[in-house]
Amino acid sequence: MNRSYYWLILALSIPAFLWLVPTIWMVSLSFQPNDVLARTTSTTALGLIPIPFTPDNYIALFRFGQVPMWFLNSLIVSAGMTLAVLAVSTTAGYALARLDFPFKGPIIVLCLMGLMVPEQAVFIPLYTMFADWGWHNSHHALILPRVAVPIGVFLMMQFFKAIPKDIEEAARIDGVGWLQIFWHVMLPLARPAMMTLAILTFLYAWNDYLWPLVSAQQREFFTITLGLASIQSNFAQAEGLGRVMASGVIASLPVVVLFLVFQRYVVRAMTAGGTKG
């Protein structure tokens, strides 16, 4: 730790601050009165400090409008998708990693090929299928397509493969069945991997845009991400810039809190999701 180290930190603080400016600006604008913003956005320090200050945008957001409903939809969809992905990925991941059965190799290859199919290559047929079944504008329509993406199965499979065999064998000698081993021995061991997968899925569900845009056409079934897109095109006229920015802050709050609290897991989840899927 010498002089050049402190110079480096100081020199990097400037780009780091600039990197943060757009986010600070969003938060700052969300606390300013709409009639002021209609005239100018650079009141104090280019608008980066919220003076004049008002919490009205947030109060209005929760009193009128659909933001609370969209927020709730996002919570339901993200939580539902996370639980469903955890359920199918841990079970299938364990079977593929530790059990022996016919056609295991081909099944793994079949699942691997699913990683190559981008969402955009299947969203049209999925739309027609769900339309035929009358499934659009529902929570399960927003959840199910992502549960089929095999990334979680691979994360869990890799994790279970790394667990030493003797734990399992000791239980087998005691006459414990495979399902009990999975439930009582393997799942408790898999908590860190499940946490990573849960965060990866939750972030994806919360931020997904294309599929909700196609599937949810009634505003009552918008997620917050989709709802935010629907109000940002006419931000200046209709609702007031401050209120739209407040919606943006509300939409970001859960993922930012998740990131700050579970930073290690989030970083691991996003790199795992990025490199493998």
Place this chain on the structure above:
Amino acid sequence: MPEHQGSRRALSQRQAALILLLPFMAVYGLFLVYPFFKGVWISLHDWNLMAVAFNPDAKTYVGLRNYERVMWGRDITWGALANPGFQIVGFLGMVASYLLYRSGRAGRVTALAMGIAALLLFVLPGFHPDAGGRWFDRRFWPTVGNTILFVGLAVPGVTVTAMLLAAALDGETRAKAVLRTLFFLSQVLSVTVVTLIWQIMFSPRQGLIANLTELFGGSPVVWLTAEGFAMAAIVIATIWWSLGIAMILFLAGLQDISKDLYEAGALDNATGAKAFWHITLPNLKRTITVVVVLQIILHFQVFGQSHLMTNGGPNDTTQVLVRYIYQTAFRDSELGRASAMAVFLFVIMGAFSILQFVLGRETEE
């Protein structure tokens, strides 16, 4: 603790595997494998969204006609300089990948992949309609070109910035950890929040950038509706958004470089920028390839930035492939043609995914 009930009704390993695999395989088959083949099937039909919704028999089998209508035209010929911008880049790319391979700076797989990509970039843009001919779909290839341009700007932008930041922020001190957090933060935001922020950042009347230019006496640029600036604007927003993962991958790559190398380098007076150029960069080759391939896959699927910030405009200059697929399907109701484009997208993405898989395998070994 589990009770001893194995003797009562023990499931065989096969039965247990079946029970555990069934939920996932059912969902996978129904919502991924089946839709994939159905997508290919739709692409072989003249399939109007509205007409088929009311009458399931309103579709007609047309074979590969949709692909022809999207990608081909009347009197198409090929010329080596029909589209000089892309073709010169492609030609230089082919030369570069050969030279990199010969000099040992790039591995066989990397050089081959680069060479094939460059060859396609040289060959494909060379096709153009003759004097009397025309494309059946005037917008498809320009849209693909825009997507490639977007990828070509965003990927190097993200990669270089992320690599420099990672090299500077590698280390176990608290200050560096805080700085890493700040740079990663924007990565967790959704695309609609990112476009919301940047749409207003770039706004000529209310934007922070316009306010800054006015402060220094300049006249604000109409970023999102000016040709030439619109693409730059969505690339800037994208770099701001997606720097984090690349930075983390580079930080992981830096962990694998032995500290001895730097100590040996320090003896030869190689520190700072010199050490970065002669020690860090050559040892990060593998990571750079992984990051680049990953970013290509990610950014080729760009949709939100173009859809929300510029509406594909001005004059179609930021229209990208996924947005064109979306519009063809859900605005024009032409599911057949849209599906043909989706299959085209799948082929490109699939090629890069295989490359990513092969590279991943090589790293593990």
